[in-house]
Amino acid sequence: MRSHLLNDRTAGTYRRTVTAGVEHIAARLAHADRPFTGIAPPALAPVVDAVDLDHPLGDADAALAELDRLYLRDAVYFHHPRYLAHLNCPVVIPAVLGEAVLSAVNSSLDTWDQSAGATLIERRLVDWTAARIGLGPAADGVFTSGGTQSNLHALLLAREEACDGVRKEHGADLRTAEILPRLRILASAHGHFSVRKSASLLGLGEEAVVEVPCDAERRMRPAALAAALADLQRDGLVPMAVVATAGTTDFGSVDPLAQIAELCAGYGVWLHVDAAYGCGLLVSGRRRHLLAGIERADSVTVDFHKSFFQPVSSSAVLVRDRAALRHATYHADYLNPERMAAEQIPNQVDKSLQTTRRFDALKLWLTLRVMGADGVGALFDEVCDLAGAGWRLLDEDPRFEVVVRPQLSTLVFRYVPRGARPDPALVDAANLHARERLAASGAAMVAGTKVDGRHYLKFTLLNPETTTEDLAAVLDLIAAHAADHTGESLVPDVPAPSTASPVQAAQAAPAVPAR
Numbered sequence: 001m002r003s004h005l006l007n008d009r010t011a012g013t014y015r016r017t018v019t020a021g022v023e024h025i026a027a028r029l030a031h032a033d034r035p036f037t038g039i040a041p042p043a044l045a046p047v048v049d050a051v052d053l054d055h056p057l058g059d060a061d062a063a064l065a066e067l068d069r070l071y072l073r074d075a076v077y078f079h080h081p082r083y084l085a086h087l088n089c090p091v092v093i094p095a096v097l098g099e100a101v102l103s104a105v106n107s108s109l110d111t112w113d114q115s116a117g118a119t120l121i122e123r124r125l126v127d128w129t130a131a132r133i134g135l136g137p138a139a140d141g142v143f144t145s146g147g148t149q150s151n152l153h154a155l156l157l158a159r160e161e162a163c164d165g166v167r168k169e170h171g172a173d174l175r176t177a178e179i180l181p182r183l184r185i186l187a188s189a190h191g192h193f194s195v196r197k198s199a200s201l202l203g204l205g206e207e208a209v210v211e212v213p214c215d216a217e218r219r220m221r222p223a224a225l226a227a228a229l230a231d232l233q234r235d236g237l238v239p240m241a242v243v244a245t246a247g248t249t250d251f252g253s254v255d256p257l258a259q260i261a262e263l264c265a266g267y268g269v270w271l272h273v274d275a276a277y278g279c280g281l282l283v284s285g286r287r288r289h290l291l292a293g294i295e296r297a298d299s300v301t302v303d304f305h306k307s308f309f310q311p312v313s314s315s316a317v318l319v320r321d322r323a324a325l326r327h328a329t330y331h332a333d334y335l336n337p338e339r340m341a342a343e344q345i346p347n348q349v350d351k352s353l354q355t356t357r358r359f360d361a362l363k364l365w366l367t368l369r370v371m372g373a374d375g376v377g378a379l380f381d382e383v384c385d386l387a388g389a390g391w392r393l394l395d396e397d398p399r400f401e402v403v404v405r406p407q408l409s410t411l412v413f414r415y416v417p418r419g420a421r422p423d424p425a426l427v428d429a430a431n432l433h434a435r436e437r438l439a440a441s442g443a444a445m446v447a448g449t450k451v452d453g454r455h456y457l458k459f460t461l462l463n464p465e466t467t468t469e470d471l472a473a474v475l476d477l478i479a480a481h482a483a484d485h486t487g488e489s490l491v492p493d494v495p496a497p498s499t500a501s502p503v504q505a506a507q508a509a510p511a512v513p514a515r
Contacts, residue, residue: 006104017060018100024064028072035080037073038442044074081466082444082474087249087277089462092309094370098363099311109143109357110349111336119346122361128368129302130318132282134295140322142351143315143361147276147303148194150317151243153328153353154299155198157319158241158270159183160327165268166238182236186210186228187243188220188255192274195243204240217404218251220244222259229267241270246291247278247307250449250458252387252408254278258293265296273297276315278408280307283377287384290407298324304364307380307408307462314360325351382464383409390459390471399479403451409461412449415482426486428455434481444474 006014048070057063077083079090107115109122122143130139144150163179180203187195189211196206210232213224225242232239242264244255257273264271273294275281279302281291294300297320304314319325329350331338336349349355367376387406394402394413402413414431416422432455435448447458457478459471 014104020061021064024068024072028068028075029077029079032077032080034442035078035083035445036076036439036442038440039074040440044070076445079463079465081463081470083463084459084461084466084471084474085445085447087303087306087460087462089306089309090465091311092367092371092376094366095310095314095363098366101366102359102362105359107359109352109359109361110355111340111347112345115348115359118359118362119348121365122348122359123346125361125364126316126318129282129316132373133291133297133300133318135297135300135318135320136295138321138323139318140325140351141316141318142325142348143357144317144352145313145354146305146315147192147274147301148197149353150276150301150303150315151192151194151272151274152198152201153317154272154301154319155185155195155202155241155243156353157299157324157327158185158272159202159204161270161324162238162240179238180204182238183240184208184210184232184237185241185243186212186225186232186239186269188212188245188248189214190218190248190250190253191243191245192249192276195274208240214253217407218248218253220255220260222256222263225260226263229263229269233267239267239269241272243272243274244297245278246273246275246281246294247408249277250410250412250451251404252277252406252410253404254281254290254407256293257291258296261293261296270298271296272299272301274301276301276303277306279303280377280380281408283308283373284381284384285374285377286381308364308367308376309379309462310363310367313358314363328353379464380409383461383466386464386466386468386471387411387459387461389468390461393468393471393475397475400475403456411459411461412451412456413459414454414456415479417483417486417488422486424454430482430485431455431457433485434478437481437484438474438477441477443477446474446478 003010003013051066051070057066078088107118109115109118112119126141130141144153162183163176166179166182167174183204185195185199185204185208187209196209199208200206210228212220212228215221229239242260244257244260246254246257261271275291275294278291281287299320300318302316302318304310304316305312308314335355336347340347341350348357384406387409390411391402391405394400394411398418399415400413401416402411404412414427415434416427417430432448435446435457438444438446447460449456449458
């Protein structure tokens with residue numbers, strides 16, 4: 001059994017085994033003619049359940065062949081240009097190289113004696129990201145498992161800062177349990193569900209989240225936020241944090257960060273910006289201005305595994321003042337005793353909610369060292385351009401209605417039967433049917449959501465290889481499935497899609513007025 005351990009004596013086996021795996025994946029990628037096979041759980045579950053885990057195959061080639069039947073053959077492949085569903089990006093090769101390196105070396109980013117140079121690389125990337133945001137010289141942060149953890153981490157810090165503020169004003173002997181019922185989190189009506197989950201985990205309860213109304217572009221309304229803050233003040237409640245969103249999951253909308261920051265400063269409220277999706281704007285050559293005001297945040301969530309084209313997981317939480325990270329610090333004699341801080345031995349566990357943690361920062365490091373930030377930003381600009389071209393397709397197509405013009409790379413729309421005012425329930429059913437049939441065919445993958453209680457479809461565009469022709473073809477498939485459900489007879493009276501590239505189409509389009 002020792003022959004399976006990776007060490008100096010098994011380096012040759014390691015090379016052969018991993019090479020075989022890479023060759024297998026490369027073949028799968030090269031021959032994927034659709035993003036999904038359309039397999040349903042009842043068909044695949046018995047195959048997985050039949051595996052006897054107590055009787056190993058004993059051979060990596062046999063295990064790979066089995067894995068092909070259980071997973072690889074039916075995996076959802078995000079690199080395919082007609083995968084248009086969720087915030088899953090195709091990954092860049094330097095990051096995949098980083099994944100191979102970090103898995104083999106298996107550093108744990110707790111303490112210096114488990115990671116050494118890895119600690120310094122992560123710290124350097126945290127500093128680089130904080131500088132891109134503009135948080136200032138006292139900024140710090142740590143890598144996390146994803147946006148949900150980053151938001152939880154930030155709101156934990158905000159909770160503790162708010163409790164300290166209440167004690168300073170009303171008495172140092174106040175217990176946390178006495179303060180928590182007064183705390184409130186203000187978040188956009190279109191913010192991420194993890195804000196409510198965090199409120200529950202932090203002992204506040206979901207009811208502590210105050211929903212702030214949005215405008216027609218699904219962005220938080222500063223006037224509504226001002227009114228909500230005034231109401232809390234009048235009622236003797238404590239605004240613990242305002243959560244602004246830079247790239248909502250459904251619409252890609254970016255809240256007016258500068259105006260929100262001004263209100264937070266006036267009320268002395270912690271501002272957290274959830275830029276899990278919109279962090280790609282930090283390296284964008286043409287859209288960085290959409291993040292104006294983010295530099296005034298007290299904390300920021302970034303998900304590199306969304307708009308930086310990194311493998312999952314690769315996220316971070318950044319704070320303006322590193323002193324706030326003390327609220328996540330716990331000392332263990334075996335791991336990070338206080339004397340080590342006095343000796344200035346660096347570690348990352350003092351800042352993290354996790355103890356054992358992967359060296360995920362290496363993937364971003366190698367990406368930046370090979371491609372550069374401008375290269376990543378150019379890819380993100382391409383998918384945003386594509387969304388603009390897709391919006392024009394939808395806006396000009398009488399079969400569909402589109403909700404908002406995108407700021408980033410998502411499009412929310414639905415098929416609407418022609419003729420007299422259709423029954424809303426029929427429209428909902430037609431769009432649900434179209435999505436289900438499309439997924440079952442495997443020809444394309446699209447997401448679904450609800451807008452004002454009605455069912456809509458969603459393109460999430462994160463693949464620069466996707467073209468307007470791909471979008472037009474998928475729209476035709478959706479319309480055909482939906483019309484089949486409603487019993488319509490489709491007449492080909494829809495204008496032909498443009499043959500221009502997404503970039504050319506975006507450059508030819510009239511500029512969107514600044515708001």
